[in-house]
Amino acid sequence: MKSELHFKDKVLSIVSKIPYGRVTTYGSVATLAGLPRGARFVGGVLHFNEVKAPWHRVVNRHGFISTKCIDHPKKLQKVLLEQEGIEVSSDFMIDLKKYGWFGEKSLDNS
DNA sequence: GGGCTGACTGACG
């Protein structure tokens, strides 16, 4: 039975595993989910499912907030990240070198 | 069941 959890479930799980004060990219989440090429879908997952995970900690490869947030302006995510202790540039750019979380090599034993 | 969509990424000019 392949994966008991659908890809989107994995994504949500991984996103909720992002440590406080850290950010990650769609590519990393997709890779951890088992789909290094499914970066696009990661966003689609969060878009379709109600945001229960810290989606605001997920940004694109350039550390830029791609999240359209539809009903809410990017400004919202910027504020959320700042509340996490992450410094966000006025252009919604984040320093992935400082806050970028790529699994920290942990990945548990899984 | 087939086709379109999407909060991306990487390659090419």
Add this chain to the structure above:
DNA sequence: ACGTCAGCCAGCC
């Protein structure tokens, strides 16, 4: 170095 194009994969209609 920056801008543009195409590919990718699974969910949803």
